[in-house]
Amino acid sequence: MAQTEKYVLNMGPQHPSTHGVLQVQVELDGEKIVGAKPVMGYLHRGIEKLMESRTYAQCVPYTDRLDYVSAMNNNLGFCMAVEKLAAIEVPERAEYIRVICAELNRIASHHVFIGSLTNDLGSATGMIYAFRDREKILDLFNIICGARMTAHYIRIGGVAADAQEEFLRGAQEFIDYVPAMLDEYDRIFTGNEIFQARMQGTSIITRETALKHGMSGPNIRASGVDYDIRKIDKYGAYGKFDFEIPVGKQGDNWDRYIVRLKEIQQSANIIQQALDNMPEGPVMAKVPKVLRPPKGDAYHRVENTRGELGFYIVSDGSTKPYRVHIRRPSFVNLQALDGMCQGMLLADAVTAFATIDPLMGEVDC
């Protein structure tokens, strides 16, 4: 019988399926994967270090560039950590607007997930459907803050400006459209037999493995772990809303897709409740122009689109943070890639890259 030698194949950093500048060294035995080693650092900009030489308010736009497809959630995480450090009370209306923006951004980010996943599985048309709907949300962000992706809308003490009637009306229209949108996704993607065959039972992450790796977000929920910071910590206004946490069964690629699809529905529920009960009032707390939080440290975590995003800030009492550390969910989740790829065919590695949904801006930081 013919013997083949094991060899290493470099996928990326310039490969359309590795979602940014991720390089994966895949060790192959024939077409079977023996091991996959992610190599990162191609998008390292030193954001943590840059923040040490910026004032607290100046740090916020840098957080847009971490997970650049869900900038609002990053803004929220950093601002809440600073608010915790400086004991700033945020007005209620601002909390509601923050929730609406963060959840809209979660939906937009899941659109990127669905779009890139279908594209990686060979259906370029599928991507256009998801991106068409994502555009509706980006247009709403353009109305409320003047930027589509790098929002810099959520600020320390509240939000940059009040939500206009046009934005709230647009958000309501989008929420009304969500059931029809999900129905269309079900008909075009979920029901597709090729899509199912490629995803079901492939790249399984067991509950134990997911917990061992410290995974979070939709990836760990797909493995059957009921873990959502929005429910556990009830930060901001999340304690006031009623929503469910979709959980998967066996942690395969299919579950990771289904969990995200169901999360879109839950995010729409949260936005609807926030729109219905939106209080009136100011949107910005009284924050001094030159913010000097007291000496000490604070850690705050939020449920980002990709998992638990935490900001640890140390203050020395000056206008600039002494040290900022960012706990990035994509970076931690990427550890599971090796186990996901082992024993799979090379073509399935692309599906694994897509469903683990790493974002290199966040991985490299």
Add this chain to the structure above:
Amino acid sequence: MWGKGLIAGLRVTWGHWFGKKETVYYPEEKLPMTERFRGGHLVLDHKKCIACKLCAMGCPNAALDLTVSVDEDKKRHMESYKHQIGRCMYCDLCIEACPVKALSWDKNYEGSSYFKEDMIYDAVVEAKNRGEQQ
């Protein structure tokens, strides 16, 4: 039956064949920018500007390079207002820092250029070209 889902998916695609167009024919047709849109060149209202340099101090990325002169009445004048687009994050902090609201965006999103030098412009020169005098 295997293939039923595929046909259902194709039906969705066919359904859009005669549907509404989602895109526009750029550059013949352009979408209007929103009121809060952040992008393009900074428009400096030369009459309002008090040359306090708070905008440059607010910039996180040192994208603004300003030259200020003081006359015999100790009045400050903005001589040059260099904005390096390549460094700009369009975060709006300069505009928000302005105490006299002398800054705004021109909302021209077509900011790409062939040469690096074209990514630096002087807002004072542009204000003078518009016919504004301090």
